[in-house]
Amino acid sequence: xxxYSPRLLDLIPKEREWLVQRDEExxxxxxxxxxxxxxxxxxxxxxxxxxxxxNSTRKINDERSLFSLGYFPNVGQNTNTNTFxxxxxxxxxxxxxxxxxxxxxxxxxxxxxxxxxxxADLQNAAEKKMAFSPAPAANTAGPNSxxxxxxxxxxxxxxxxxxxxxxxxxxxxxxxxxxxxSVVPNKVSSENPVDSCPKGLFVKINMDGVPIGRKVDLKAxxxxxxxxxxxxxxFRGLLAAQMDSSAGRIQNKQESEKAITGLxxxxxxxxxxxxxNEGDRMLVGDVPWHMFVSTVKRLxxxxxxxxxxxxxxxxxxxxxxxxxMR
Amino acid sequence: xxxxxxxxxxxxxxxxxADRGRAEYADQVLENVLENVLVFLxxxxxxxxxxxxxxxxxxxxxxxxxxxxxxxxxAVSPARATERFERVRxxxxxxxxxxxxxxxxxxxxxxxxxxxxxxxxxxYPGLEKVYLKRMSVTDEDLAVLARSFPRFKELAxxxxxxxxTSGLAVVANHCRQLRVLDLIESEVTxxxxxxxxxxxxxxxxxxxLIFDCVECPINFDALERLVARSSSLKKLRLNRxxxxxxxxxxMIRAPQLTHLGTGSFxxxxxxxxxxxxxxxxxxxxxxxxxxxxxxxxxIIPDYLPAIYPVCANLTSLNFSYAxxxxxxxxxxxxxxxxxxxxxxxxSICDEGLQAVAATCKDLRELRVFPxxxxxNNEGPVSDVGFLxxxxxxxxxxxxxxxxxxxxxxxxxxxxxxxxxLMVFRLCIIPRYRADRITGEPMDEGFGAIVKNCKKLxxxxxxxxxxxxxxxxxxxxxxxVQTLSVAFNGDSxxxxxxxxxxxxxxxxxxxRDSPFGDSxxxxxxxxxxxxxxxxxxxxRVTRRGCREIARQMPGLVVEVFSxxxxxxxxxxxxxxxxxxxxxxxxxxxxxxPKYVEIL
Numbered sequence: 001x002x003x004y005s006p007r008l009l010d011l012i013p014k015e016r017e018w019l020v021q022r023d024e025e026x027x028x029x030x031x032x033x034x035x036x037x038x039x040x041x042x043x044x045x046x047x048x049x050x051x052x053x054x055n056s057t058r059k060i061n062d063e064r065s066l067f068s069l070g071y072f073p074n075v076g077q078n079t080n081t082n083t084f085x086x087x088x089x090x091x092x093x094x095x096x097x098x099x100x101x102x103x104x105x106x107x108x109x110x111x112x113x114x115x116x117x118x119x120a121d122l123q124n125a126a127e128k129k130m131a132f133s134p135a136p137a138a139n140t141a142g143p144n145s146x147x148x149x150x151x152x153x154x155x156x157x158x159x160x161x162x163x164x165x166x167x168x169x170x171x172x173x174x175x176x177x178x179x180x181x182s183v184v185p186n187k188v189s190s191e192n193p194v195d196s197c198p199k200g201l202f203v204k205i206n207m208d209g210v211p212i213g214r215k216v217d218l219k220a221x222x223x224x225x226x227x228x229x230x231x232x233x234x235f236r237g238l239l240a241a242q243m244d245s246s247a248g249r250i251q252n253k254q255e256s257e258k259a260i261t262g263l264x265x266x267x268x269x270x271x272x273x274x275x276x277n278e279g280d281r282m283l284v285g286d287v288p289w290h291m292f293v294s295t296v297k298r299l300x301x302x303x304x305x306x307x308x309x310x311x312x313x314x315x316x317x318x319x320x321x322x323x324x325m326r
Numbered sequence: 327x328x329x330x331x332x333x334x335x336x337x338x339x340x341x342x343x344a345d346r347g348r349a350e351y352a353d354q355v356l357e358n359v360l361e362n363v364l365v366f367l368x369x370x371x372x373x374x375x376x377x378x379x380x381x382x383x384x385x386x387x388x389x390x391x392x393x394x395x396x397x398x399x400x401a402v403s404p405a406r407a408t409e410r411f412e413r414v415r416x417x418x419x420x421x422x423x424x425x426x427x428x429x430x431x432x433x434x435x436x437x438x439x440x441x442x443x444x445x446x447x448x449x450y451p452g453l454e455k456v457y458l459k460r461m462s463v464t465d466e467d468l469a470v471l472a473r474s475f476p477r478f479k480e481l482a483x484x485x486x487x488x489x490x491t492s493g494l495a496v497v498a499n500h501c502r503q504l505r506v507l508d509l510i511e512s513e514v515t516x517x518x519x520x521x522x523x524x525x526x527x528x529x530x531x532x533x534x535l536i537f538d539c540v541e542c543p544i545n546f547d548a549l550e551r552l553v554a555r556s557s558s559l560k561k562l563r564l565n566r567x568x569x570x571x572x573x574x575x576x577m578i579r580a581p582q583l584t585h586l587g588t589g590s591f592x593x594x595x596x597x598x599x600x601x602x603x604x605x606x607x608x609x610x611x612x613x614x615x616x617x618x619x620x621x622x623x624x625i626i627p628d629y630l631p632a633i634y635p636v637c638a639n640l641t642s643l644n645f646s647y648a649x650x651x652x653x654x655x656x657x658x659x660x661x662x663x664x665x666x667x668x669x670x671x672x673s674i675c676d677e678g679l680q681a682v683a684a685t686c687k688d689l690r691e692l693r694v695f696p697x698x699x700x701x702n703n704e705g706p707v708s709d710v711g712f713l714x715x716x717x718x719x720x721x722x723x724x725x726x727x728x729x730x731x732x733x734x735x736x737x738x739x740x741x742x743x744x745x746x747l748m749v750f751r752l753c754i755i756p757r758y759r760a761d762r763i764t765g766e767p768m769d770e771g772f773g774a775i776v777k778n779c780k781k782l783x784x785x786x787x788x789x790x791x792x793x794x795x796x797x798x799x800x801x802x803x804x805x806v807q808t809l810s811v812a813f814n815g816d817s818x819x820x821x822x823x824x825x826x827x828x829x830x831x832x833x834x835x836x837r838d839s840p841f842g843d844s845x846x847x848x849x850x851x852x853x854x855x856x857x858x859x860x861x862x863x864x865r866v867t868r869r870g871c872r873e874i875a876r877q878m879p880g881l882v883v884e885v886f887s888x889x890x891x892x893x894x895x896x897x898x899x900x901x902x903x904x905x906x907x908x909x910x911x912x913x914x915x916x917x918p919k920y921v922e923i924l
Binding site: 155156157158159160161162163164165166168169204206211212213214215238 | 425427428429430465466469490492493495496499511515517518519524539646647649671695696697698699728753755757810812813837
């Protein structure tokens with residue numbers, strides 16, 4: 001096989017991508033593919049008519065590759081006119097964030113390219129409801145055109161760098177600093193898909209006597225009673241385990257567990273309290289449920305005997321758990 | 327005994343009772359002898375061979391295997407593993423496929439440690455070491471570990487998630503013989519538990535405490551006291567919440583350290599000119615055994631001279647979070663003549679790599695990470711720096727290199743200059759990018775690597791590659807065990823070349839490449855020899871995957887669909903988004919709804 005020599009199918013004005021076909025045979029096919037793509041794809045925001053049923057033409061009937069490349073013009077940087085900068089673009093997908101991949105619409109990016117792998121991608125896009133937020137373009141392949149094209153966005157998982165290695169630019173500076181460096185520097189921390197998911201409302205919950213905290217999704221419960229029973233389920237086992245350990249025995253079987261009751265009315269050994277968005281500690285159950293959900297920041301299961309100290313102070317400072325537990 | 331065991335086994339007639347007793351006794355002696363010999367066998371591949379000799383050898387080997395390594399947690403069930411191997415003291419488990427690191431695996435896919443934890447809790451009371459990679463570990467799992475194994479000594483969690491500081495607190499508190507607590511590239515949720523305070527009072531046996539990936543503040547006073555009472559501590563890797571002033575205080579308490587992760591390497595407050603600062607260089611100078619330095623999470627390069635005293639002895643230096651330029655790197659690297667492992671950011675530019683090449687003649691492993699992960703026309707490092715390394719660092723064994731531009735010539739040069747290369751991972755960030763100078767595909771460069779580097783076991787490719795490149799891989803890559811492909815190839819032939827030619831292939835991960843059913847089916851002869859095959863955004867259809875599953879019952883063939891509806895999985899001719907298949911003696915029972923097992 002010879003070295004690769006690209007042939008231009010179509011020179012399109014600067015704002016749009018250059019389409020290149022690999023050989024004559026595939027030209028026509030590619031062109032019609034390209035046309036189909038151009039017709040089908042619109043700018044993000046439009047409903048994408050890309051259901052699986054319409055993919056009949058895209059089902060792989062033959063094995064011949066439809067490989068073709070999309071080219072983007074160099075924005076005056078590369079003076080070597082013999083070399084084409086090949087930058088394939090992928091369709092951009094939009095996500096309604098959810099922890100399970102369902103019920104999402106896929107919107108293809110209109111800056112199409114007749115790359116066969118992109119065809120596969122777009123097909124897969126209909127099945128694949130993944131997303132990422134578009135980053136501003138580092139290179140300008142067409143986003144400044146009057147046509148509504150989004151900036152070339154990043155591809156999921158490409159380049160293959162783990163998330164904690166990203167966003168490292170600007171982490172260094174010289175000694176005399178204009179603003180103080182806080183102990184908690186402002187950096188993008190590693191992703192936690194659960195936390196960033198707006199569909200669920202996860203709050204931390206800790207229990208006295210149990211070093212293991214949990215998280216609960218408040219959206220999963222519609223009432224205080226359901227929340228209370230969930231808390232009981234969550235901590236029953238852990239509490240029993242903790243009792244065993246503190247008694248000095250090593251157990252690896254489940255001991256008989258006592259149900260945790262009376263969380264809401266003060267009648268039980270434990271009471272459920274929460275910290276609201278103003279930092280105040282409140283008893284759970286006083287306000288209507290939806291108001292609770294909108295102001296709660298974290299939950300605690302306290303020993304009811306501790307409550308009297310609470311009531312004396314309207315604003316509690318958070319006591320570091322380390323001190324509590326010792 | 328004068329009986330010849332071989333003779334006895336061939337003897338069909340039942341020996342008279344007295345002889346039978348002696349026969350069994352002879353067997354027993356043999357097995358005891360065998361066990362005593364096999365104890366010395368540590369290499370697991372050798373052990374696997376031993377276990378195939380005959381049943382009694384298999385039994386003896388199983389009784390003497392103390393280190394259990396399971397490369398795919400779904401290849402065997404916990405029950406089966408614990409039944410066969412009764413006296414295990416160390417377990418290593420790997421879970422998710424590597425592409426999970428790049429968000430290509432949907433959440434909650436699996437690799438739960440919990441069933442293993444509970445199986446081992448019952449079966450291995452003497453368990454001492456656990457190593458987990460890409461597993462989903464919960465706080466409860468850590469609690470099970472802490473409670474169930476009184477002799478527990480070493481815990482290493484690499485690329486794991488699902489647990490938080492609560493779980494760490496339980497481990498710290500209950501594992502009284504803990505020597506190693508290594509958290510590497512794992513996601514640790516901040517439960518606002520002061521886990522460092524949970525280590526027991528009094529002296530500890532800690533030898534290694536690695537928590538640089540933990541993204542939450544640490545109780546420094548507790549840490550300082552812990553370091554002070556851990557006289558065996560050799561490895562300490564701090565997270566970015568530890569300032570350089572705090573680092574100083576720790577270092578003067580632990581001059582015996584061999585591995586140090588420096589934390590943020592910057593002060594916690596504004597430091598004015600003329601402020602009294604500790605003599606950081608003297609603290610480093612006091613650490614005479616320091617060979618491995620990392621951290622520098624929020625480095626202020628003015629403080630770099632502090633590490634000069636240790637440079638001459640350094641064998642490993644990790645600057646991969648340090649945004650430093652060529653001159654700053656040179657000031658350090660020019661002193662590091664013994665360096666074998668170097669991780670850097672591409673902020674050092676080609677010039678910085680030239681400085682590395684000039685000094686680090688003993689370099690074995692180089693990793694160059696990009697500061698800016700976007701596809702660009704130019705980047706700070708290119709084939710120029712790559713070529714410098716090829717010419718200067720002839721002993722190179724492993725390279726991971728991210729860049730925007732590359733040439734075949736530079737890659738060919740490395741293939742000729744670095745015959746010891748075992749791991750070659752080149753990531754040209756812009757997809758489908760050709761040779762910067764010639765405009766040709768990168769076929770010849772990567773081809774030269776497989777052809778000339780006779781020890782090559784791991785290869786990751788990028789850039790514009792045609793099927794020709796894959797024909798080279800198949801033709802020359804006879805020792806290649808791991809191959810990663812992304813946005814490469816023209817047709818099914820590419821994958822066919824690899825599956826038919828790479829006889830040592832164990833792990834194959836492919837994304838966004840035009841390989842379909844025909845190629846998939848050409849690997850049937852080999853799939854049982856492999857750990858796994860991953861193909862995402864390729865062109866394999868459900869029909870093709872089902873055919874594999876039908877013909878190879880020893881494989882688990884997972885196909886990910888994007889709806890949870892079992893009835894609406896899609897038609898047979900539909901292209902499958904992700905195929906993940908692996909050899910296995912077990913069926914998955916915990917697969918999420920979007921995983922279809924064919």
